[in-house]
Structures are given as structure tokens and as C-alpha cells.
Amino acid sequence: MSEAGPAEGQPAPDFSMPASGGRTVNLAGLKGQPFLLYFYPKADTPGCTKQACGIQEALPQLGKLGLTVIGVSPDKISPIEKFAQKFGLEFPLASDEDHKVAEAYGTWVEKSMYGKKYMGMERSSFLVDAEGKVAKIWRKVKPEAHAAEVLKAAAAL
Numbered sequence: 001m002s003e004a005g006p007a008e009g010q011p012a013p014d015f016s017m018p019a020s021g022g023r024t025v026n027l028a029g030l031k032g033q034p035f036l037l038y039f040y041p042k043a044d045t046p047g048c049t050k051q052a053c054g055i056q057e058a059l060p061q062l063g064k065l066g067l068t069v070i071g072v073s074p075d076k077i078s079p080i081e082k083f084a085q086k087f088g089l090e091f092p093l094a095s096d097e098d099h100k101v102a103e104a105y106g107t108w109v110e111k112s113m114y115g116k117k118y119m120g121m122e123r124s125s126f127l128v129d130a131e132g133k134v135a136k137i138w139r140k141v142k143p144e145a146h147a148a149e150v151l152k153a154a155a156a157l
Helices: 046-064 077-087 100-104 146-155
Strands: 016-019 023-026 035-039 068-073 093-095 108-113 116-121 124-128 134-138
Touching: 016 077, 035 046, 035 146, 046 068, 046 077, 046 146, 077 093, 124 146, 134 146
Parallel strands: 035 068, 068 093
Antiparallel strands: 016 023, 016 093, 035 124, 108 116, 124 134
16 A cells, blocks of 8 residues: 655645744745754654754754744644744644645655554655655654755755
8 A cells, every 4th residue: 555645756745834923834834944853742742852952953954955944733732832932843733633645745644553543644754845846755763763864955956
């Protein structure tokens, strides 16, 4: 069974979401610049914190490459704001409460824990080039190594 969502080389699906710091993030606003859209399951959980902090540390280098980073979770904006403030995350963290964006990117998937199946966010990232095409996709991301992988791929854009 193949995952829905864009393939590498295809245009990034459109999106518009409320984000931390009173911001709104949308595809139109990123026209002409590369960006990373990364999907994570839940704000302020160990893996998501590791991943977000790793990206925050890499932000100066990613910024030098002209890369904008946006984190996306199904959380409401209030816990997202708390998460961003608690860890000093400067990049926008977006709320995809109705998981419409996650569905468009194929990251809203069936998961299972202790034998119970449920729908949830797959930890995945999409590197989009300045032309709005998906340059690189990471599925089932390992939080610890992710920032380094993104830096390497972004430098190659």
C-alpha cells in the first residue's frame, strides 16, 4: 500500500495554518523560497522535543541556506504556544487540528500501540525547493538525527 501525499519532484500541496507567535503560515507566503515542513505527533513529548530542539540549534545554519522551517502537529494552538515558549523555539509551529494538511501530505496514518489501532501523525518531513516542488521526503523520522539530515539535503538544493 503506497502512502498518499506528494512524491519527490511533485508540487507541494497547498496549506494555510495558524502558527505560534500569532503567525499564519501558508504556501503562498513561501513562494520563491525553500522550506522544510515537518510533521510531529504531539507538542512537548520527548521525541518531539528532541526533534524541535535539534532543528532550533540548526536554525542559524539553515537560515544561511535561506531555509524556512515550519513544524506541524495536530495540537491546538494553546499547547503549541506553551511548547514554543518553554523551549525557545523561534520557527513557527503550526496547528493542523483538522489534520487536513497532514492528509494532503500523507502523514495522517493508522498507528498502533499496545495492539490498539488509531489514526495519528507520522513523524515525517518534506523539503520543498524555491520552485515549490518537493525535493526530499523523510518518513518515520528519527528525532536525534533529523536536523543533520535536513542540513545536508538543504545545502544540496
